[in-house]
Amino acid sequence: MKKNVSSQKVGCQMCSATDGSAFTGSVTVYVTGDAGTQAIGSVGSGACTHEGNGYHTYAPSQAETNYDLVAFTFIGTGAIPTTVQLYTIPTTGLLAPTVADRTLDVSSGGEAGIDWANVGSPTTTLNLSGTTVKTATDVETDTADIQSRIPAALVSGRIDSSVGAMASGVLTATAIAADAITDAKVASDVTIASVTGAVGSVTGAVGSVTGNVGGSVGSVTGNVGGSVGSVATGGISAASFAAGAITSTVIATGAVDADALTTDAVTEIAAGILGATIEGSYDLSECIKVIAAGMGGKTSVSGSTVTFRNLSDPKDVIVATVVSNERTAGPFDVT
Numbered sequence: 065m066k067k068n069v070s071s072q073k074v075g076c077q078m079c080s081a082t083d084g085s086a087f088t089g090s091v092t093v094y095v096t097g098d099a100g101t102q103a104i105g106s107v108g109s110g111a112c113t114h115e116g117n118g119y120h121t122y123a124p125s126q127a128e129t130n131y132d133l134v135a136f137t138f139i140g141t142g143a144i145p146t147t148v149q150l151y152t153i154p155t156t157g158l159l160a161p162t163v164a165d166r167t168l169d170v171s172s173g174g175e176a177g178i179d180w181a182n183v184g185s186p187t188t189t190l191n192l193s194g195t196t197v198k199t200a201t202d203v204e205t206d207t208a209d210i211q212s213r214i215p216a217a218l219v220s221g222r223i224d225s226s227v228g229a230m231a232s233g234v235l236t237a238t239a240i241a242a243d244a245i246t247d248a249k250v251a252s253d254v255t256i257a258s259v260t261g262a263v264g265s266v267t268g269a270v271g272s273v274t275g276n277v278g279g280s281v282g283s284v285t286g287n288v289g290g291s292v293g294s295v296a297t298g299g300i301s302a303a304s305f306a307a308g309a310i311t312s313t314v315i316a317t318g319a320v321d322a323d324a325l326t327t328d329a330v331t332e333i334a335a336g337i338l339g340a341t342i343e344g345s346y347d348l349s350e351c352i353k354v355i356a357a358g359m360g361g362k363t364s365v366s367g368s369t370v371t372f373r374n375l376s377d378p379k380d381v382i383v384a385t386v387v388s389n390e391r392t393a394g395p396f397d398v399t
Contacts, residue, residue, distance in 0.1 A: 068127075069126060069155060070126035074121065079118060080142060084144075086117050093139075122136060136149075357381035372384070
């Protein structure tokens with residue numbers, strides 16, 4: 065009998081107390097729940113229905129079935145009293161559906177079916193180690209394949225991996241962090257073909273520059289293979305030239321003309337030439353003064369002394385002593 069469920073039946077075979085034949089008279093039932101107090105049936109004052117041949121039935125109320133053990137005692141005048149004891153089956157609980165009057169799904173082999181959508185305590189971990197769960201794709205095989213491709217351990221909380229190849233254009237200016245490319249990251253044999261735009265500053269030596277440098281260059285160690293647009297004022301000093309650097313072969317024909325020289329430059333060149341010592345302690349300008357006085361200056365003779373004046377005639381340049389028409393001595397005033 066189902067526990068706490070209405071519209072159920074209970075019956076028994078009643079026999080005559082006289083000769084044991086089928087008892088067909090009136091029968092009344094008494095109900096005892098869980099060995100408690102016996103009471104006449106609550107439905108129709110316990111009146112039973114004779115189904116035939118001494119078999120009588122009773123339809124207990126729902127409350128009369130709400131016991132673990134229910135005893136139905138059938139009595140009738142002239143009949144042998146008969147008690148039927150029933151253990152009720154709960155409609156919820158062990159091996160029972162959660163909703164009353166529903167059946168438990170049992171497989172053809174007698175095993176109770178499992179409703180995966182109705183697993184108890186779904187918020188806790190379920191151990192399904194003995195169960196193989198498969199879909200159209202074998203999940204276990206796919207999982208093993210993925211595990212074989214990833215590192216066995218994390219490195220500082222991350223998965224380290226290598227990139228076999230990168231698509232074209234992946235590394236852009238925004239993808240490279242500031243200061244990511246340092247001297248240590250650039251190989252010594254790297255050549256930069258060209259630089260478009262201004263270069264603020266270069267720390268270190270520039271081996272060689274092929275092409276044009278449009279602005280000013282503080283210093284260059286190495287060779288400049290192209291042309292230099294301009295040189296800052298004072299950029300080339302005497303120290304810039306190595307000894308013997310300027311020779312006739314490095315100066316193009318016509319490179320140095322009157323237009324290329326300033327007045328100061330001509331004066332300095334002339335002074336350098338005239339100041340060159342060419343005879344004894346006399347420089348070229350002094351020798352020219354002596355030659356000019358001797359060749360074209362005024363002369364005066366006083367005894368054995370002959371005096372030669374300079375061309376402009378303000379002073380004596382040569383004062384010579386002449387003996388037998390020969391000049392034996394002659395101090396020069398070339399101041």
